[in-house]
Amino acid sequence: MKIPSYSSPGSAEWTRRRFLQVSFTTGGALLVGACSGDHGEATDASAPVTDTAGATAATAATTTTTEGSSPPATGPPSVSDSPFAPNLFVRVDTDGQVTLTVHRSEVGQGVRTALAMILADELEADWESINIEQALADVAIGSQTTAGSGSITDNYQRLRQAAAAARTILVRAAAAQWGVEAQTCHAEQGHVVNGVTDERRSYGELVQIAKDMPLPGLVELKSPSDFRLIGTSVPRLDGRAIVTGAATYGLDERVDGMLYAVVARCPVPGGTVVKFDGEEAEAVAGVKSVVAVPSGVAVVADNTWAAIRGRERLTVTWDEGENAQWSTATIDAALNDIIDTSIAAAGTATATATEGLSIEARYETPFAAHAAMEPVNCIADVRADSCRIIAPTQNPQDVQSYVSDAIGLPTEVQVTLIGGGFGRRLEVDFAIEAAEVSRAAGSPVQVVWTREDDFALDFCRQPTKHWMRAEWDAAGTVTSWRHYLAAPGLNGIAYRAGADVLNEGLAIPYSIERRTSQPSLADIPLPTGPWRAVMAGPNAFANECFFDEVAAALGRDPYELRIELLLDGDPMRAVLELAATSAGWGADVPVGSGRGIACHEYHEVPVAMVADVSVDGRAIRVDKVVCAIDCGIVVHPDMVAQQIEGAVAFALTSMFKAQITYDNGRVQQRNFGDHPLLGIGEMPVVEVHVVPSDGKPRGVGEMGVPPTVPAVANAIFMATGRRIRRIPVES
Amino acid sequence: MADVTVSINGERRTFSADVDMPLLWALRDLLDLRGTKFTCGVGACGACTVLVDGAPIRSCSTPLSSVDAEVTTIEGLSSDGNHPVQQAWLAEQVAQCGYCQPAQIMTAVALLAEHPQPTDEEIDAAFVGVLCRCGTYLRIRRAVHLAAGR
Numbered sequence: 001m002k003i004p005s006y007s008s009p010g011s012a013e014w015t016r017r018r019f020l021q022v023s024f025t026t027g028g029a030l031l032v033g034a035c036s037g038d039h040g041e042a043t044d045a046s047a048p049v050t051d052t053a054g055a056t057a058a059t060a061a062t063t064t065t066t067e068g069s070s071p072p073a074t075g076p077p078s079v080s081d082s083p084f085a086p087n088l089f090v091r092v093d094t095d096g097q098v099t100l101t102v103h104r105s106e107v108g109q110g111v112r113t114a115l116a117m118i119l120a121d122e123l124e125a126d127w128e129s130i131n132i133e134q135a136l137a138d139v140a141i142g143s144q145t146t147a148g149s150g151s152i153t154d155n156y157q158r159l160r161q162a163a164a165a166a167r168t169i170l171v172r173a174a175a176a177q178w179g180v181e182a183q184t185c186h187a188e189q190g191h192v193v194n195g196v197t198d199e200r201r202s203y204g205e206l207v208q209i210a211k212d213m214p215l216p217g218l219v220e221l222k223s224p225s226d227f228r229l230i231g232t233s234v235p236r237l238d239g240r241a242i243v244t245g246a247a248t249y250g251l252d253e254r255v256d257g258m259l260y261a262v263v264a265r266c267p268v269p270g271g272t273v274v275k276f277d278g279e280e281a282e283a284v285a286g287v288k289s290v291v292a293v294p295s296g297v298a299v300v301a302d303n304t305w306a307a308i309r310g311r312e313r314l315t316v317t318w319d320e321g322e323n324a325q326w327s328t329a330t331i332d333a334a335l336n337d338i339i340d341t342s343i344a345a346a347g348t349a350t351a352t353a354t355e356g357l358s359i360e361a362r363y364e365t366p367f368a369a370h371a372a373m374e375p376v377n378c379i380a381d382v383r384a385d386s387c388r389i390i391a392p393t394q395n396p397q398d399v400q401s402y403v404s405d406a407i408g409l410p411t412e413v414q415v416t417l418i419g420g421g422f423g424r425r426l427e428v429d430f431a432i433e434a435a436e437v438s439r440a441a442g443s444p445v446q447v448v449w450t451r452e453d454d455f456a457l458d459f460c461r462q463p464t465k466h467w468m469r470a471e472w473d474a475a476g477t478v479t480s481w482r483h484y485l486a487a488p489g490l491n492g493i494a495y496r497a498g499a500d501v502l503n504e505g506l507a508i509p510y511s512i513e514r515r516t517s518q519p520s521l522a523d524i525p526l527p528t529g530p531w532r533a534v535m536a537g538p539n540a541f542a543n544e545c546f547f548d549e550v551a552a553a554l555g556r557d558p559y560e561l562r563i564e565l566l567l568d569g570d571p572m573r574a575v576l577e578l579a580a581t582s583a584g585w586g587a588d589v590p591v592g593s594g595r596g597i598a599c600h601e602y603h604e605v606p607v608a609m610v611a612d613v614s615v616d617g618r619a620i621r622v623d624k625v626v627c628a629i630d631c632g633i634v635v636h637p638d639m640v641a642q643q644i645e646g647a648v649a650f651a652l653t654s655m656f657k658a659q660i661t662y663d664n665g666r667v668q669q670r671n672f673g674d675h676p677l678l679g680i681g682e683m684p685v686v687e688v689h690v691v692p693s694d695g696k697p698r699g700v701g702e703m704g705v706p707p708t709v710p711a712v713a714n715a716i717f718m719a720t721g722r723r724i725r726r727i728p729v730e731s
Numbered sequence: 732m733a734d735v736t737v738s739i740n741g742e743r744r745t746f747s748a749d750v751d752m753p754l755l756w757a758l759r760d761l762l763d764l765r766g767t768k769f770t771c772g773v774g775a776c777g778a779c780t781v782l783v784d785g786a787p788i789r790s791c792s793t794p795l796s797s798v799d800a801e802v803t804t805i806e807g808l809s810s811d812g813n814h815p816v817q818q819a820w821l822a823e824q825v826a827q828c829g830y831c832q833p834a835q836i837m838t839a840v841a842l843l844a845e846h847p848q849p850t851d852e853e854i855d856a857a858f859v860g861v862l863c864r865c866g867t868y869l870r871i872r873r874a875v876h877l878a879a880g881r
Contacts, residue, residue: 106828107828108826108827108828108829108865109827110827233824235821235824236824236826238826238829239820239821239824239826239829240812240821241829242826242829242832242833243805243812243817243820243821243826243829243832243833243836244766244805244806244808244809244811244812244817245764245765245766245767245804245805245806245833246766246806247829248765249768249830251765251768251769252759252765260760285732285749303752303756303760303761304756304759304760304769305752305753305756305760308772371864372828372830372864373768373770373776373778373828373830373831373862373863373864373865374768374770374828374830375769375770417828417829418828419768419828419829419830419831420828420830420864420865421828422864448769450772451770451771451772451773451776638824642824642827642867642870643827645866645867645869645870646827646865646866646867647866648866649863649864649865649866649868650864650866671771671772671773671775672771672773672775672776672862673773673775677776677862677863677864678866679858679859679860679862679868680854680855680858680859680861680863680868680871680872681855681859683866683868683869685869686869
């Protein structure tokens with residue numbers, strides 16, 4: 001198949017797309033939607049809806065058609081080379097090319113492939129010959145925000161509906177051509193087959209007729225037993241481009257006349273330029289200009305290295321602003337102060353506790369950087385009356401609205417392949433900045449962030465402090481559980497959130513009589529933003545480790561106690577059991593080794609992990625992580641495994657290798673030397689077990705993060721007797 | 732600025748550049764070879780790995796002036812993606828975002844030239860400085876073994 005293209009479908013025909021009407025039968029059955037701005041709820045995928053009213057209409061149309069006559073005229077005649085494009089997701093051109101449009105960002109999670117599989121399967125397209133286009137920012141296509149591991153959940157049904165509608169029209173078009181009833185024909189791998197004569201028409205041959213046919217009112221979805229692609233691990237669409245170096249990430253994009261820029265930004269977030277001297281910078285060969293922008297001073301050159309060298313010769317005086325007061329010590333003090341105040345206000349601990357029937361513990365996590373391999377970057381091309389952004393963005397619609405507001409021009413946003421997102425690419429800062437640099441420079445420009453820039457102004461996962469307390473009665477029944485949390489919210493541009501974001505993963509699923517979760521927002525305005533699994537990581541760390549502490553205090557097996565305290569219908573029970581069984585939980589663990597268990601449900605996906613570690617002095621080695629997950633219908637099985645493996649590695653970096661600290665408002669970590677990532681020699685074996693399910697398809701991208709750290713921490717306790725209550729673990 | 736000549740993927744390329752420019756930026760910005768990636772710029776992550784005379788080097792930290800042998804980049808491995816290491820990478824479904832994979836692949840090519848049947852320990856030693864944030868390490872190891880014919 002063709003290498004997937006990122007070109008925009010900018011032709012006149014594209015603006016003549018017709019949209020499916022959203023409609024319901026009187027029986028309240030299936031809607032044919034998918035082109036308004038709604039997300040489309042994922043309904044029960046196993047319930048096909050038969051097309052009754054629509055079929056009648058088609059039959060009526062075809063009975064008046066005789067062989068060789070022109071197709072029934074419905075609506076205004078179309079241009080002869082215009083494609084068949086009944087909705088924003090499916091297009092068949094007159095040359096026969098079938099193009100599927102993907103509208104979520106590929107950050108490595110495989111969404112381009114998975115969404116294309118859903119479309120292609122329902123359409124009965126020939127997978128080997130389809131073309132894939134990445135949608136420009138366009139609210140008409142629905143949410144393009146790639147976050148929350150929600151792309152398949154949000155789009156499974158609506159994409160199937162869109163593809164089924166296209167397939168239905170194509171079948172009717174062929175039936176009309178043959179003068180037979182549509183029910184006697186069926187779609188098969190890019191063709192419509194006449195069930196009686198075995199004649200075949202390719203979709204391309206049907207374009208002229210199909211594009212003038214009315215949209216169906218209702219469509220019938222495939223039975224899952226007829227899936228050819230969904231449920232199989234097809235090779236990633238971008239795979240060949242990746243291994244040949246042809247894959248084009250944001251940083252690899254080029255536009256005519258483009259210059260390269262790096263921006264000097266205040267080392268303290270939020271600081272501003274007082275004055276600057278660009279004379280020496282401009283003297284560097286290749287540097288074209290030095291321009292001020294709201295975020296700092298841009299050095300613009302005809303190649304990246306000249307821009308970087310030019311910036312080294314820039315002199316800037318900064319007004320560091322309010323954030324200069326923050327250092328890790330003052331941040332910690334502020335968070336601890338909130339916790340201490342909450343504890344005092346609760347008046348707990350002393351009055352009701354009976355000696356030996358309660359435990360308390362404090363947990364904490366630091367700022368965590370995204371550190372994707374592709375550094376932040378963005379292309380902007382600002383002209384007199386328009387702006388174009390080409391960006392590795394997880395959030396093109398917010399980029400479009402924020403940039404057009406900032407620049408005051410209509411803005412087109414093209415989404416590129418992304419070398420790792422993890423939530424950093426949800427923010428819009430780098431796009432606004434690039435537009436301002438382009439405007440100031442009077443040229444299309446690619447703003448490149450060096451690794452130092454990336455660390456200095458990341459929107460990190462926020463630091464957290466947790467206080468945990470549990471009480472039990474003489475019979476060993478846990479009667480009370482408290483989780484007090486202090487943390488900043490999300491302090492970004494597109495992503496700003498208060499205490500509500502702290503609730504993610506805060507409540508435990510265990511049946512304990514008195515459970516108190518108290519999140520308290522800290523007013524620390526350093527930049528923070530969505531990081532893989534957001535607050536579920538820190539909250540699961542505290543919850544699942546403290547649960548282990550409670551189990552130990554009670555002399556109970558932590559797996560058994562979880563099973564006992566989970567409600568009967570909780571799908572986590574089956575997942576825990578699968579993980580425990582697969583890992584051989586309960587077997588003896590050799591001296592010098594430890595085994596720990598943890599579980600967390602994130603966005604309706606229960607995940608359990610059993611981790612094995614071995615220790616040698618203070619050195620800890622994570623040997624193996626066994627994971628069980630229930631994510632409903634699986635579109636691409638191997639991608640589930642990939643995402644769990646990746647999430648384990650991602651979480652282990654935050655557990656053992658790196659953190660972000662501040663000193664006088666400045667991030668102290670400059671490059672990978674002081675912020676190492678997990679390397680190949682530190683990667684545990686990861687085994688993934690997926691609970692077979694025909695439930696609605698749910699996500700996997702973030703799901704492996706929350707249980708990893710507590711499972712490993714609990715294993716370390718078994719091996720060493722040492723409780724891990726903060727990360728990164730000090731060796 | 733000087734006229735620089737480098738032999739890349741079997742082709743002599745002559746272009747105008749400062750001889751201090753790291754090979755990485757010459758490849759990406761002057762020679763239209765963008766398969767080699769920029770990630771850290773200080774030789775700490777391996778994403779910029781290319782082969783010089785068959786040995787892996789960090790092109791972000793290698794000035795043009797010190798390049799005196801044949802350079803092989805990811806684009807030079809094959810005309811059609813059919814190099815055995817590329818094929819092994821596809822068979823094992825190694826890549827997630829894929830950004831670091833050209834570097835991983837070049838590292839594998841160099842390793843297999845020296846150690847046609849590497850052990851896991853030899854693989855880990857060769858790949859120690861080539862980071863992957865997506866965590867594809869287990870599959871990298873499997874793909875190296877597959878390419879080695881095991």
